[in-house]
Amino acid sequence: MPRGVKKEHLPTKTCVVCHRPYTWRKKWEKVWDEVTTCSKSCNAKRRTLAQQAKRNRSNDTAESHPDSDILNTSVPEPHQSNDTDALLMELYNETDRIEDSRRDDRDESDTAKDLAKAARKAAKKKAKAERRDQRQGRADPSYGRKECTQCHQSVDLLIRCVVDASGDWEMVCGRCWKSVSGGVVDGDADHPHYRYGGLWKNRARK
Structure with missing residues (x-):
């Protein structure tokens, strides 16, 4: 978002849960294309509805074949849900994909930080050992040259x-x-x- 843009000219979207418009915010600068809800409460409600829709689909599939264990364990028939359930499921899957990607990025960043920290710690330990050997007269004769x-x-x-x-x-x-x-x-x-x-x-x- 370029600097100096007035509030009335900021981009807006419509929340998929409460269907109310919301405006671009600084904290959404890097993920604005992925934001679909206006607040944390709407995001939690969306996830809850998506989970309920998923459970309802599983229950409907199980009820349609109550006496067949083979059918219950096989791939279920496609369920004819309404547009709202389909949209919620799509949003739920997309949110999980984004969260998994961010979690992987955090794990890689944490690993790099741990390696850098270990390298700094080893360097400090080595320098401390060299100074101790120098004080005790056990250092390499070429030390400090x-x-x-x-x-x-x-x-x-x-x-x-x-x-x-x-x-x-x-x-x-x-x-x-x-x-x-x-x-x-x-x-x-x-x-x-x-x-x-x-x-x-x-x-x-x-």
Whole structure:
């Protein structure tokens, strides 16, 4: 429904139970084509009438063959009901189909949420175990290290610097730093693009 539509221009329908008109509502925005009753009370009445019509059809079929168990268990003859009963049965079946579809969608959504929740819980548990091992000195020696952008080795100490004309900051290890700076803190004439930007240390290392 586009914004800014006046109330008198909203679409309307006629309730199949009380036969009174009702107007589009915000809560029906996604299911407006499937709404057939104006209120919860009319919807409950429609379901009750549909169930009664279904029971009446079953009783009529059973009464037409009272002495035959075989006929009672076989497919019943089509019952000649009036237009109201047929309409109520059709609405009842359509409502059940819609509710089953929504229930399946809710089940799939709940399953996805449960999986995501389990994944987050496992990640938190793993991170907590790693921190505990680090405190107790049982952690992997490579825990907390970062890779050098030049040689791609994981180390505990990196130097932040600019090494070429692109001006991008890189994190290099001590061995690679000598080659990109000439071993001078502020660089030398052979490395005109070098700029020093600080140190990074692995705080997890003891």
